[in-house]
Amino acid sequence: MAEAGRFALLSRLGIDPAVGTLVHAALDEAITTAEQRSPGAVAALDAGCGRVSALRAFRPRIGRFVGADIHEPSVPLPHLDEFAIVDLCVSADGFAERSFDVVLSSFTLEHFTDPTAALANLRRWIRPGGSLVITTVNRRHPFVAAYLGLPDGPRRRLQPLVKATTADAHPLVGACNDPAAIRAALGAAGFSGIRLTTVGHLARAWGRRWPTFALGLLGDLLTGAMPSRRSTIVVVARVPGEVA
Numbered sequence: 001m002a003e004a005g006r007f008a009l010l011s012r013l014g015i016d017p018a019v020g021t022l023v024h025a026a027l028d029e030a031i032t033t034a035e036q037r038s039p040g041a042v043a044a045l046d047a048g049c050g051r052v053s054a055l056r057a058f059r060p061r062i063g064r065f066v067g068a069d070i071h072e073p074s075v076p077l078p079h080l081d082e083f084a085i086v087d088l089c090v091s092a093d094g095f096a097e098r099s100f101d102v103v104l105s106s107f108t109l110e111h112f113t114d115p116t117a118a119l120a121n122l123r124r125w126i127r128p129g130g131s132l133v134i135t136t137v138n139r140r141h142p143f144v145a146a147y148l149g150l151p152d153g154p155r156r157r158l159q160p161l162v163k164a165t166t167a168d169a170h171p172l173v174g175a176c177n178d179p180a181a182i183r184a185a186l187g188a189a190g191f192s193g194i195r196l197t198t199v200g201h202l203a204r205a206w207g208r209r210w211p212t213f214a215l216g217l218l219g220d221l222l223t224g225a226m227p228s229r230r231s232t233i234v235v236v237a238r239v240p241g242e243v244a
């Protein structure tokens, strides 16, 4: 069975909603709010953009679409208006204050060496009334904890098994990766209206091959009834202030 068939099996087993569905809904809401301020001129940043972006589906509604990552993209990113090399944990001046209405940072937090600094930077770059959407892994899931807890060497050897390419196997840190830590860090960075959801995402994330899909499915089923332990966290937070 190909990947699509495996993922259809997840829907049949009720392992839903998928992270992608939640992120799409969160971005739709954030962009709709931003459109009240700047119809046709919404500014969006994909922070740690890699190669794929959930913001791409909203391209017709985004006036300025910027991608930032710590290194050059491995493929062309024609959906972006601009790309910038920015270390989100370091470069407070990566963008001007209040540059963006919507920021997405998808599966990046677990890689940040200084999540506190990164969240403060994102907060600085978002306009009052603007939104941040984050997805990341949850250390409270036992498989995620085991994976993050592996010594660097064995983990680096395992990463290519669950990633599309070796280039996607980025160094993992996991310094701010459970629901309580994320809530606290977002609050400390000055975000409000924090809405945090957890979902079982391991079978999808590890679904490129049958053995890792099966392990992920077991992980999703084991924690399905324990929201604080599901593998993946989706958070929406706002920068206080009116969309003016």
Ligand SMILES: C[S@@+](CC[C@H](N)C(=O)[O-])C[C@H]1O[C@@H](n2cnc3c(N)ncnc32)[C@H](O)[C@@H]1O
Pocket: 047, 048, 049, 050, 051, 052, 053, 068, 069, 070, 071, 086, 087, 088, 089, 105, 106, 107, 108, 111, 112, 113, 168, 170
């Ligand atoms: C797992 S990939 C996710 C890529 C993309 N956001 C997605 O959802 O497919 C993590 C991305 O975060 C980037 N990244 C990690 N640490 C970063 C940092 N300190 N500053 C900027 N980008 C960073 C990596 O280079 C990589 O592109």
